[in-house]
Amino acid sequence: MYVLHICHSYYPPFLDCARQYAALFKDSPYKVVTVYLTGKPDPEVERGSASDEVVFLGYSSKQVKGLKLGAIAKIRQLVKSRNFAFCIAHRAKPTYVALLATGLPVVSVHHNYNDYGRFTRRILVNFYRKRILMLCVSNSVRDEMRQHLKHWPAEQIQTLYNRIDVDAVRQSLLPRQEARRLLELEDDTYVIANVGRLHRDKDQATLLRGFAQALPELPANTLLLILGKGPLEQELKALASELGIAGNVRFAGQVPEARRYFRAFDLFVLTSDHEPFGMVLLEAMAAELPIICSDSGGGAEVVNGYGDLFSLGNPHHLSSLLIARSRLPQAANSSADILHEKFSDAAARKHFFMLTFIKDLLFI
CATH class of the missing domain: 3.40.50.2000 (Glycogen Phosphorylase B;)
Known part of the structure; x- marks a missing residue:
């Protein structure tokens, strides 16, 4: 089984964000395929992604504006080639690509405030709500998103802290x-x-x-x-x-x-x-x-x-x-206890697989 992992770019700090989410599946039966919508192929990025496979679509930021039809078509072809269980998408644009290109459940990761403050941004995620889990990098971001998506069940908008190795x-x-x-x-x-x-x-x-x-x-x-x-x-x-x-x-x-x-x-x-x-x-x-x-x-x-x-x-x-x-x-x-208990890869892995959406998805 594969996990599709879509990132807008690999520029700092998002290469480390990609590593964090690929690390969730260390020593699991799942293989991670990380796709970068923008940016040229780079061997160092491949190594830093901690994934089983890395795909560079090579678009510029300008090229993935609007409906991103080219990216959607390429993701659709990729999904046909593997047995993907679900998709992780960072930020709003990759989330839109994942929803329109696939029928997979989508874990949408949000690193900033106000991602869905505008009504036009809420239209698509509301339409596909039944197959989305929103993960926010802090309770502060989570609480703001719950205000913007008031009719969503609380368990569909959760926190998973960023972490470091x-x-x-x-x-x-x-x-x-x-x-x-x-x-x-x-x-x-x-x-x-x-x-x-x-x-x-x-x-x-x-x-x-x-x-x-x-x-x-x-x-x-x-x-x-x-x-x-x-x-x-x-x-x-x-x-x-x-x-x-x-x-x-x-x-x-x-x-x-x-x-x-x-x-x-x-x-x-x-x-x-x-x-x-x-x-x-x-x-x-x-x-x-x-x-x-x-x-x-x-x-x-x-x-x-x-x-x-x-x-x-x-x-x-x-x-x-x-x-x-x-x-x-x-x-x-002494920061060791706080870092290992709240902000380490191991702590994130434990929390991620306890989320109701993930447990139901993977029949844990």
Whole structure:
């Protein structure tokens, strides 16, 4: 028996999402065929997909707009060649392709808010509702989707958290001194880090304001290190200058495989105001960093029981937590239990096969 696995693309972070769902079927009788609608064939992507077979349809994003008839025809031919039990489709477009190209039950995975906020987007999924399970990456995304699809039974809109290969991520981490050397950080610098796109959703402006308020009470050698690029880079740099903290803030730009350097940091802060999940938080937990996170969306669920939460958009609250954290001993936080129990491949596999839709489908 085969599982058809349709992804829009393999660009970060979706290659890892593909790996996560293929890993659900490790040591099972099911073989996974992963199909990427867009993107050219790539041997590294094949290896990273953790699938039994990978198919690249090779479309551009522009080519799969509208009804995506070409993709539908190719998926239909593929389905005729195997004994597929069901399909997993990530995001709305691959879900539409799966529904129109096949008669298979579809597990539709959603990584963002508002996927079905528009009436026109709800028409097709409502028509095919009896063969769809909606899986959301956090309870926050799930609850919003239940509001948009109010007449759907609750058991058809569920949560399956994103996860990491905990051991693999930890093995990829550079030792603290090496990571600091590569990032050009002094050994005695107290480093507060933020990793993410420089975009309004990530709200680094609140981070800068909270840091500016806290700075007089932080260690004298404190640095705020911001990794990432985006449309707000110049605006955020101007804000740092306006707040008089430019000398204590470094915008490091895009750092490939940034998670490898996490042991260089002393504290990780995420200020997002619209975070469906926050994979970067799992990576920070794998590095056993203390974490401060806004109390908004899926990020708050990820760090619950591990990190500190501040009121969304409140630099005063953030400032007080930055100061308090800087005064605590720098012992490593223990994240092992939380990661293995909630955010590991094994935990996801156990939860997935207990879902009523999957149990009924596979006669478990």
